[in-house]
Amino acid sequence: MSEELEQEAASVFEDRLWHHNGWEARVIKNEDDDGWAVAMTQDGQAEPSLVGPWTMGRDKKNPKPLDVSAFNTLVKTAHEVMRRHEQHLAAQLHKDIQILVNGSRVTVSLDIEPDEDNPSATLTATTEDGSELAKVRVRPDHSLSRASAQRWADAGYPRPGED
Incomplete structure (x- = not known):
């Protein structure tokens, strides 16, 4: 069948x-x-x-x-609710901020890996062409802001505890 x-x-x-x-x-x-x-x-x-x-x-x-019309509308609406939920979750786990470093645009990203036992996070700095400048592990509750990204870049992208 x-x-x-x-x-x-x-x-x-x-x-x-x-x-x-x-x-x-x-x-x-x-x-x-x-x-x-x-x-x-x-x-x-x-x-x-x-x-x-x-x-x-x-x-x-x-x-x-x-009926078929109501069912199809309900399926479409449920898909949309799920998509919004997934987008919200993704936004909580990933954040990008752009800053200027020596006149060049740098993107600083925070990516959180949720895990019940051992959550982790990574802070990454990349240039406009995608070249990685730095990548360090940070606490999953790390707060990324434009000011914190700028301080990290201005300090030479130290690992946590080095600055």
Whole structure:
């Protein structure tokens, strides 16, 4: 059986549960009020990527059934939420600052390697053409600012503890 047919066979299309192409949309009772919510969970994930309000049906008691249009919109929205989360995480783990050193632009980068047991970070200085001027290990809580980058460059890019 082809992968596409297997995936189609594993798909579920019910009023309150759709599972298709690696995503599950489940309409659930909203715990905060009398309404309904929809939870979007990607296969392999324990927690939903997106939980949002869901429309009431015509009887004003039960939820509106899921349909292909709503499901596709929910998948697109869940992807966007995940992408923003990944961008936010990447921004927390990488930072670039440009400074001038002897009239030339230098980029100072801080890259944090998250690890529950042994997190680390690297501070790197590169020229405009990408040549590496210095690379040193720093504490993962190192605070990179334009002033700290300039001080590091002006001091000759010492290793921590050398300045």
